[in-house]
Amino acid sequence: MEYIVPPDNYASFIGTVALIVSILCLFITFLLKQRSHATKLFSIMLVASLAFFSSHWATYFAAIFIVATAVTELEFLQNLAAIIRKDENYFKYKKEALSKAENIRRKAEEAIEEEYTSEQPSETEESTITKIDLSKLQELSNTSRMKLSFEVEEKALSYLSKEYGRIERGVRFRKGNQSVEFDGVVTNGRDKADTIFEVKWTRNPDHAFMFINQSIRRSNEQVNSYSSITGKKPTFNLVVVTNTKTSIGTDRWEKLRERAEEVGVNLINLSLKEIGFEVTHEIA
Numbered sequence: 458m459e460y461i462v463p464p465d466n467y468a469s470f471i472g473t474v475a476l477i478v479s480i481l482c483l484f485i486t487f488l489l490k491q492r493s494h495a496t497k498l499f500s501i502m503l504v505a506s507l508a509f510f511s512s513h514w515a516t517y518f519a520a521i522f523i524v525a526t527a528v529t530e531l532e533f534l535q536n537l538a539a540i541i542r543k544d545e546n547y548f549k550y551k552k553e554a555l556s557k558a559e560n561i562r563r564k565a566e567e568a569i570e571e572e573y574t575s576e577q578p579s580e581t582e583e584s585t586i587t588k589i590d591l592s593k594l595q596e597l598s599n600t601s602r603m604k605l606s607f608e609v610e611e612k613a614l615s616y617l618s619k620e621y622g623r624i625e626r627g628v629r630f631r632k633g634n635q636s637v638e639f640d641g642v643v644t645n646g647r648d649k650a651d652t653i654f655e656v657k658w659t660r661n662p663d664h665a666f667m668f669i670n671q672s673i674r675r676s677n678e679q680v681n682s683y684s685s686i687t688g689k690k691p692t693f694n695l696v697v698v699t700n701t702k703t704s705i706g707t708d709r710w711e712k713l714r715e716r717a718e719e720v721g722v723n724l725i726n727l728s729l730k731e732i733g734f735e736v737t738h739e740i741a
Contacts, residue, residue: 475506589729591700592738594660602660609698610656612732614641617696617725621652630686637682653691655679658698665705669697669713669724677720696725698732 479502508520589605597605611626618624624641641654657672659665676695684690695717699705705713710726717724730736 469510469512471509473506475502475509479503479506587733588735588737589700590737594700606658609658609729609732609734610640612734613656613696613698613727614654616727616732617641617654617694624654630683632686635682635686637679637686639679639683650689651687651691653679653683653693654696655694656696656698659704660700662700662704665699666709666713669695669705670716672697673713673717673720673722673724676717676722680721690721692723693721694723694725696727698727698729700729700736702726702728702731704728 479498482498482502504520508516614624614626621643624643626641627638628642629636629638639653640656643652643654645651655672655676657669659668661668672695676693680691680693705726714724728736
């Protein structure tokens with residue numbers, strides 16, 4: 458009977474066991490193949506041991522949420538937080554990640570929209586992604602243009618993430634039969650406006666003004682749809698990627714910027730070179 462742990466020391470005993478397990482997990486983290494799981498388990502057991510050693514209800518409560526954060530899907534925790542806060546509006550809409558097929562569909566629609574405003578020359582062989590020859594840009598095949606559009610979007614969002622932080626790619630907001638999709642979203646919390654990004658690449662400078670005007674009008678519709686679904690007004694950034702910084706004249710860009718401001722859209726201009734492409738024949 459002397460080896461049975463007295464009831465008053467049960468919490469300390471369990472805390473000691475958890476601490477020993479956490480130390481074992483710490484050594485396992487040195488194994489590369491098991492590092493991810495071992496690190497998570499080490500953190501969980503360490504939190505559990507500290508909670509048991511403190512032997513206080515508030516610490517137990519905090520430990521439950523900390524451990525839940527490590528082992529539970531984010532959406533479940535968001536739902537739980539909404540229940541605690543009695544936030545009924547949270548359950549009226551849902552944010553989803555777009556599938557690869559849906560992203561391809563969006564880019565195909567954008568490519569068709571721009572192609573509608575200009576005549577495309579005959580197709581030739583595909584070009585590289587990291588290096589762009591502007592003199593041959595209009596000769597790319599449909600497959601090459603699609604592939605390049607994805608690369609431009611990804612590089613533009615990566616460039617902007619240096620300023621805005623982590624940007625979620627391909628996001629849909631849905632409520633009932635209503636939905637709206639965006640290239641990138643930065644979620645700033647339930648009580649703050651989300652920052653939204655739509656990336657448009659104007660391949661043909663001759664038709665850039667018309668294409669951007671159409672994009673501004675569509676962006677306004679997206680803002681209205683988002684507000685209707687979420688009940689919040691976002692910070693909407695329409696990111697226009699041009700072949701060069703001089704592809705659109707200063708006067709024309711100022712008109713576009715003013716038009717965008719009228720409908721609550723922030724216009725951002727980036728060149729292919731700015732976002733990381735090696736560009737040749739810039740006068741083309």
